[in-house]
Amino acid sequence: MKFLIFLVQQSEIEKKMEEAPDSAYEIGVVIGSYLPFVVLVGIAYAIYRYNKKKRGSE
Numbered sequence: 001m002k003f004l005i006f007l008v009q010q011s012e013i014e015k016k017m018e019e020a021p022d023s024a025y026e027i028g029v030v031i032g033s034y035l036p037f038v039v040l041v042g043i044a045y046a047i048y049r050y051n052k053k054k055r056g057s058e
Helices: 002-018 023-056
Strands: none
Touching: 002 023
16 A cells, blocks of 8 residues: 555656756755655654653663
């Protein structure tokens, strides 16, 4: 299921790149597509670290 979603998103990104008016738009598309993933990884790491510190202090 995740692979199917990845393929759909990848084709949308490629379509937006082809229709981009200039390179600044392309950069925005790339940042906008990867930013949610980076934010989720950061949140997951913060939760992991918080729980690790909490467990270690007992």
